[in-house]
Amino acid sequence: MNKFLFAVLAILIGGVGAAQTTIGPYNTGWLPVNSYSGATSNNLIFIPFHINSNQGSQMKRWSLTFRVANPIVNSEGKVFPAEKLSFKLASITGSQANEDGKLPSIANLQPLTNKIPYQFSNSFLVNNSPYSLQMKQYFNMNMQYDVAVEGGAYLDTYKSWQNYTVNLVIELWNSKMETMDSKTVSFQMQVYPSGVPPQPVQNSIIIDGAAKNVLLEFKTPADYANGVSKTLSRAVSVTSSTGYSVTVQSMYQNLTTSSNQQLPVNLIRMISRDHSTQAVTGNVVLSTASQSVANSNTAATEPRFFDLTYATQGGENSFFNRSYEQYSGTLIFSLIPQ
Template structure:
């Protein structure tokens, strides 16, 4: 079992250009997959929930660095009026494939879609954090359909979600948004997913390890801003106090990795990942400074917290006199990051 969090890290080195995202529609596919849970092993839908981007015929500019988020607008509640709440972070989106026209369309990996993506009751998560492939500028009719399975995590938590020998159903109020590289809204979908059912679960629930990870609101959109010559000469640093909080009843490890191969901007400018370093400060455990990379790297190995929260400061920084930053075009560069906690 693992827990993942996606955040954004931004380098502000100047101006932002605008993108024409008109004439793009954002639609939901016609199927509603069934998530039926029959054991403590959890479940995954057989069918897909599909998100669709459509562009009508005609010459229109491409849309780089687009992103899709999903958030809950309320609790995942039982439909029987009992008030039972299905834990949001136990439901995940798993991207499977893309389809549509014209061929060839970008794949899940080419777009840069993370998997799995657990829901978060208190905020949005990204199904597409920062697409590495722009929406096409083809003159043809363009339809990009992204197919997702939904999964319910295994675990003893399911014991409290069943209703004896009866089946208990749940509905999840979801809101999907697609934005362009300048964070301008392209489309929005409000949708209530009504096809979650927990059946009678036989046998005792499994004994499980408990652990969690949380990124503070401020650290979830980390910013390194270069405004003065000294920022380039001496290096730039920002610290988010109590930016990372973990809770665990077992020894654990936290890793970080970038979901894109480079920092990028809506103007298609690029910067290498390793211009930015990361380290944790304060807290308890063995901490490891790293340069950002697409490879998951451990940043802390800690002992059990005995189910009490332990917080770390997150420091993002650059080294002085990095020629790559001196030569960078003024722009807003960003990259999505994944923090992951696993037991050890």
């Protein structure tokens, strides 16, 4: 009899312990998408934390995850692509300090603050936070999230007066990645953008007219001693519907003259800079190999311009004792969608 009672008591203790560390996510409204530019509903999802004397729960470090529970559908049977939705942390609030005397804040919790796309597998909102949630008494705090819908012509496919239902599972984990609480939260989304869908971005790379012919000229002893260079502003422009890479390569190993004199193309260095920020995006010695001179993980829906500088090294012996001729070569610039 005692053995039976002990087994029941152990199960009850486990249940009470788990209930002392809980989350209670809820929505504060809905998400209307009225424009092909997309939409954001600020502070749409609140995630309150409620903790009451949870010693031994291994919550000195913890994580918070979310996932889409099921396909995002409306009554017309249209299925909205989950990856077009995303979370972004708006704020963390709370007036109580934890056992370490620290108030809840972004700096103390160290959550992910970038845009986090929705998906059907778990994504971290907080990954192994150092902010201890192991408490001797009652504690609460709130995390608020904006929900955004990516803009684009694709929205026309999902245009409907019938709302889409978005169901999410949000889970709290302790330092051993044991589930402390798991809750479902839902919100409604209506997709009915007005106006004309935007035209898809055409991938293109354009060489400015002034940058199609580059002349590096040695005229004085100082040119031979110090090298020569030429910078071309807005030499290359790129538009891309996705992330991209810009590469450059020489068609031939040598620059040649009309009399068939040759100079190795690798005597010339090319430096590329973002025109707006002047940040260096590439610094290469020219060769017949394809080399990256600009990369981006995001699309360039408006033209992005790059400045190019061509330069030779000072005191390079290969340029001495040459007849006065023009050495020419051809460069190939390529845009590679990522």
